[in-house]
Amino acid sequence: MNDRIPTKPGRVKLTPVGNDFFILERADEPTEEGTPLNKATLLNSENETRYNAETPNDALTAIGRVSELTIPADGWSPQPNAEGYYIRNVSVSWMRENFYPQMQLRTGTAAEIDDQTENYNLIKKVITANGMLVFCAESVPQNDINVIITGA
Amino acid sequence: MTLQELNLITDRTAADVLRVKELERKGLANMTLSEKTEYLNGLKGAYNFTDLNRVNTAYEIIGAMLTDIGEITHYTVKKDWTLYDIPGKTQLTAYIDIIKDIRSRLKTVQPLPEAPDDVDNFTYEEANAIEKILLFVEETINLIKQYIIYSGEVYAGEVDA
Numbered sequence: 092m093n094d095r096i097p098t099k100p101g102r103v104k105l106t107p108v109g110n111d112f113f114i115l116e117r118a119d120e121p122t123e124e125g126t127p128l129n130k131a132t133l134l135n136s137e138n139e140t141r142y143n144a145e146t147p148n149d150a151l152t153a154i155g156r157v158s159e160l161t162i163p164a165d166g167w168s169p170q171p172n173a174e175g176y177y178i179r180n181v182s183v184s185w186m187r188e189n190f191y192p193q194m195q196l197r198t199g200t201a202a203e204i205d206d207q208t209e210n211y212n213l214i215k216k217v218i219t220a221n222g223m224l225v226f227c228a229e230s231v232p233q234n235d236i237n238v239i240i241t242g243a
Numbered sequence: 244m245t246l247q248e249l250n251l252i253t254d255r256t257a258a259d260v261l262r263v264k265e266l267e268r269k270g271l272a273n274m275t276l277s278e279k280t281e282y283l284n285g286l287k288g289a290y291n292f293t294d295l296n297r298v299n300t301a302y303e304i305i306g307a308m309l310t311d312i313g314e315i316t317h318y319t320v321k322k323d324w325t326l327y328d329i330p331g332k333t334q335l336t337a338y339i340d341i342i343k344d345i346r347s348r349l350k351t352v353q354p355l356p357e358a359p360d361d362v363d364n365f366t367y368e369e370a371n372a373i374e375k376i377l378l379f380v381e382e383t384i385n386l387i388k389q390y391i392i393y394s395g396e397v398y399a400g401e402v403d404a
Contacts, residue, residue: 130314
């Protein structure tokens with residue numbers, strides 16, 4: 092992003108258009124035009140949709156978001172679905188179906204990590220949905236799994 | 244190329260459509276030379292390959308203009324229709340979907356006509372509406388482009404929300 096560098100800062104040209112109105116044009120003779128501050132440079136429509144954001148700050152918040160989450164050992168579907176996965180929905184208020192967050196096991200003691208890694212590895216797929224994550228496991232985890240979800 | 248150079252058509256009337264029907268009833272073999280010339284040079288009341296090529300070219304122009312102001316578009320357009328081509332339902336649906344998308348992108352200076360729902364029972368008013376939408380959106384984009392603030396010109400808090 093480049094700042095505008097005028098040689099005649101603040102100079103404008105006024106062209107009368109009648110009834111006390113004027114058209115104001117920059118006449119600052121810049122050596123560097125500068126980067127426009129507009130939707131194209133700050134938050135274009137693709138990023139607006141991608142991050143479910145109305146402002147650049149919303150987008151940055153979504154990208155930098157970190158949530159700790161527990162995937163409970165209970166509440167999994169009693170039977171596997173057509174793909175052979177057991178399903179568990181977990182509510183995540185900020186999640187949107189078009190997000191691509193990253194997930195990792197939350198760190199703990201060595202014993203906790205060993206115990207959880209085994210369960211964590213049962214999860215073969217995670218689907219993002221509006222307000223939730225859908226976990227798909229090849230068999231039902233026997234313990235709660237603590238994870239960290241980051242980004243969007 | 245600009246929309247101005249394309250000479251978009253927004254003033255088709257019922258009389259234009261009746262003129263097409265009248266000539267079609269007569270048949271090419273029974274037309275006078277001037278009628279044949281009129282018929283073959285593209286009648287305003289008909290909708291044919293020339294209209295598809297003109298509007299698809301306009302879609303491409305407006306798509307690029309929208310992208311330029313941050314409304315990213317990825318329109319797939321076909322600008323080489325010929326007299327012998329017959330567009331399929333899928334192609335015509337895509338044609339209408341583009342104008343629906345263009346219409347939805349901006350709040351324009353002038354109220355926009357409705358985009359056609361589909362190409363079934365396509366009317367001359369709907370044909371006019373497509374090209375009016377394109378012109379109104381172009382007008383709005385040009386106005387937006389005239390009001391640019393550059394990095395370094397303002398400080399946080401200087402501009403009211």
